[in-house]
Amino acid sequence: MKKIAIFGLSLLAFAGMLTIPGCGSGETNDPASGLPTFASEEALVTAFTQAQSRGYSGNYYTKGGIVPPGVMAPEAAQAGAANAASDIAYSGTNVQVAGVDEADIVKTDGKYIYVVSGNTIYLAQAYPAQSAQIVGQITISGFTPQELFIDGDRMVVFGATYATGGDPGYPTILPADVKGGISIMPYPVQTGIVSVKLYDIKDRSNPKLLKSVDIEGSYLTARKIGSDVYFVVNSYPVYTQTKPTAADLIPSYRETIGDAKSSDLKPIAGYNQIGYIPPVQAASFLTIASMSIADANKEIGKTVVVGSGENVYASTDSLYVAQTSWPVYSDIGMTVSDNTQSTVITKFTLKGGNAAFAATGKVKGHILNQFAMDEYNGYFRIATTISGYVNNRDTSTNNIYVLDASMKAAGALEDVAPGESIYAVRFMGKRAYMVTFLHVDPLFVIDLSQPASPKILGKLKIPGYSDYLQPYDETHLIGIGKEVDPSIDADLIHTENAVYYTAIQGVKLALFDVTDVANPIEVYKEVIGDRGSESLAAADHKALLFDKESGLLVLPVTVAELKPGQPKNQQGEYVFQGAYVYNLTLNGGFTLKGKISHYDTSDAFQKSGQYFYGGAGEITRSLYIGNVLYTLSQSRLQANDLDTLATLKVLPFVQK
Structure with a gap:
């Protein structure tokens, strides 16, 4: 010893x-x-x-x-x-x-x-x-x-x-x-x-x-x-x-x-x-x-x-x-x-x-997270942000570096979107898709077909931002993040053209079409709740269930809603936590099939107001077997019919 x-x-x-x-x-x-x-x-x-x-x-x-x-x-x-x-x-x-x-x-x-x-x-x-x-x-x-x-x-x-x-x-x-x-x-x-x-x-x-x-x-x-x-x-x-x-x-x-x-x-x-x-x-x-x-x-x-x-x-x-x-x-x-x-x-x-x-x-x-890294055809690609402030101004810059199999520099694209930071990135074969944010959400399409000379092919600027990008197919991406209303409390003191945090609103789902790489477009969007709403899937990709063949998209959401007449720069009160179940297609966009919750009206969640910090009934994962959708919280595993969302079985977790 x-x-x-x-x-x-x-x-x-x-x-x-x-x-x-x-x-x-x-x-x-x-x-x-x-x-x-x-x-x-x-x-x-x-x-x-x-x-x-x-x-x-x-x-x-x-x-x-x-x-x-x-x-x-x-x-x-x-x-x-x-x-x-x-x-x-x-x-x-x-x-x-x-x-x-x-x-x-x-x-x-x-x-x-x-x-x-x-x-x-x-x-x-x-x-x-x-x-x-x-x-x-x-x-x-x-x-x-x-x-x-x-x-x-x-x-x-x-x-x-x-x-x-x-x-x-x-x-x-x-x-x-x-x-x-x-x-x-x-x-x-x-x-x-x-x-x-x-x-x-x-x-x-x-x-x-x-x-x-x-x-x-x-x-x-x-x-x-x-x-x-x-x-x-x-x-x-x-x-x-x-x-x-x-x-x-x-x-x-x-x-x-x-x-x-x-x-x-x-x-x-x-x-x-x-x-x-x-x-x-x-x-x-x-x-x-x-x-x-x-x-x-x-x-x-x-x-x-x-x-x-x-x-x-x-x-x-x-x-x-x-x-x-x-x-x-x-x-x-x-x-x-x-x-x-x-x-x-x-x-x-x-x-x-x-x-x-x-x-x-x-x-x-x-780097932001694991999705800032990728390996393709013997090359390693990585997206980074260099953070900085000078005279109360955000001087951040963003970069993509390409390294060879020996981890030596092979190519670089630097100083992308000065004054902004990377919020999401996804590498898909010969391209990278990168979201930065300051005032609106620029989605950059980046060409990596020539490792020595990465270049920007196009970009899309829209209100809001994505925290996570999920491939739909080779020419479409799903974005999960937040809606932003740039008219609310513009923050022109710290950074020119920036928005104050109160401009950030509900959870935003978006479907992007990048077929025309020079002109990516947002073809559909869905906004859930008001300011204060959150989705675990924006920060944890394992919380997202997506199946392209069936069009099934399920994600956990905590919904906050404003009272009538309440200013949009204030946080809403929590009214729901559970899984939002969507059907997603290229022709129809996001269609809400229904919602599943492990809470009911007797739960303390319904009385939490603006102060919900999670609980045993908070749904964090979903999966399917056959025609049954299963949702998971710390308190139980629940089975619902995938077509009607009718509850089929509830299995409480009771420690022996």
């Missing part, structure tokens, strides 16, 4: 990664990864303690689970079809890349639905709806499930747990003697643990645990390609006022097969197996772990580098981790003019169920 003496310490906040030149790393090339590694334990410790002394304190009282501040999470597909579990058509998670599944709180195989609700995983026999029932559930003390995957008769669950001093393999922190013989007892150390569990669910009523994997750190995201799962973990080490050892800093892990007794946590890698990009950025560890769903006895793959991640993009062959890098003003000679944000992208090759470091690149600006 590791023992560390510690004094009472203060926690300093720092956003970004520190560059530590000349830290004496004594680099050793790792032939497996192509990255230099630390030549000794002392070199690793020196790199991290120098980083801590220069302003980044890491995490004194917890280890692993604290993420430092950052910039805040037809290629898309609904990952679902008929399979062995069901011959009935069904929907899947709305993913960014076809063939790359994304972990989520709900999955279906066409017969069963698997749900994360609270601290329990529910397994429901969902189809046929009339006989639907909860057939199994999993609740583990101290374990909080977050997301899951389904692969045939196996289920992978990602969650969080914690370890404290005294747990097997975790350091015990002892009181430190100070002047006068007085001992100061520190706060108990607690570490965040990413816990991944693989189950055999052939008997849905009695899931069998096949394997557990625990890694110190915080869970970022996961992807599934075939029967291999890749997940990303950020780990932030403990610092003390006495010199730590490499084992104290390196994140620990363990693998446990079945219900065997858990082994002690041990370092996930040796000091000479941890890669870094010179000059070393010694603030945290980034682990790309891989696990076989088919073979529970196969040891997990572990690639560990010095660094961290905020957003992840994955194709079927590569995984990219992006991290915003900010300047460190404690550096001697740094001035305000050096305040240039940049994004560091680390590329990993996915092969044989393992992730290996491939290359790294760097571009100016920060």
Whole structure:
């Protein structure tokens, strides 16, 4: 058991990664990864303690689970079809890349639905709806499930747990003697643990645990390609006022097969197996772990580098981790003019169920989310915003960069829409579609057919903006965002031609036609509610259900409405939360079929006024199996007829 003496310490906040030149790393090339590694334990410790002394304190009282501040999470597909579990058509998670599944709180195989609700995983026999029932559930003390995957008769669950001093393999922190013989007892150390569990669910009523994997750190995201799962973990080490050892800093892990007794946590890698990009950025560890769903006895793959991640993009062959890098003003000679944000992208090759470091690149600006990244024909494309204010004026600019397979610059389109910021972006083959916002919503159509010379083909300026763009087909896009009335409270003080936030109105759905790339048009739009209305689908693409063949579009909406005569610059009162069900066609646009809610008139929601902050009945997901639409909240799974929207079955989540 590791023992560390510690004094009472203060926690300093720092956003970004520190560059530590000349830290004496004594680099050793790792032939497996192509990255230099630390030549000794002392070199690793020196790199991290120098980083801590220069302003980044890491995490004194917890280890692993604290993420430092950052910039805040037809290629898309609904990952679902008929399979062995069901011959009935069904929907899947709305993913960014076809063939790359994304972990989520709900999955279906066409017969069963698997749900994360609270601290329990529910397994429901969902189809046929009339006989639907909860057939199994999993609740583990101290374990909080977050997301899951389904692969045939196996289920992978990602969650969080914690370890404290005294747990097997975790350091015990002892009181430190100070002047006068007085001992100061520190706060108990607690570490965040990413816990991944693989189950055999052939008997849905009695899931069998096949394997557990625990890694110190915080869970970022996961992807599934075939029967291999890749997940990303950020780990932030403990610092003390006495010199730590490499084992104290390196994140620990363990693998446990079945219900065997858990082994002690041990370092996930040796000091000479941890890669870094010179000059070393010694603030945290980034682990790309891989696990076989088919073979529970196969040891997990572990690639560990010095660094961290905020957003992840994955194709079927590569995984990219992006991290915003900010300047460190404690550096001697740094001035305000050096305040240039940049994004560091680390590329990993996915092969044989393992992730290996491939290359790294760097571009100016920060990214919005995973949809700001894309891979196409061997090139990596990324859209960024460089934020800035000068004399109370927004000087932000937007860019698209193209990098080659080695993550070297291949082309760039810079200074797009000065004074505006990216609100949404979608790459589709040889084109990119980018939404920026200031006064109206410019939708830019960008040509990427020549990687060395990206160019703007056309743009559309309309009131409002899109936060999310969903491909409809090769020449049409769905936009989900907000309506804007530019006549309300124009904000000419901070930025010329900008609008004040009170001009932002209800949820806006739009269908764009980009057949004529020089003149994109908004062919249909639908506005839901008044100021204060929101849709989770604008920020979380997994909340959107869209099926082009049937014309089905479903999204969760929280609706606020103004009272008669109430000014439009005021927020309305909440009157509805639930799923809006639309039929969407190129000929008819958005046709509302109906609404589904898990609240009724007796719920406190109806009395919340302007102060609804979510609740157990808030619908967050929807899916279909055959002719049945299922909606999910934390309180229940509900089945409705897809044609009439009549309620067929309600399955409350009741923990046993």
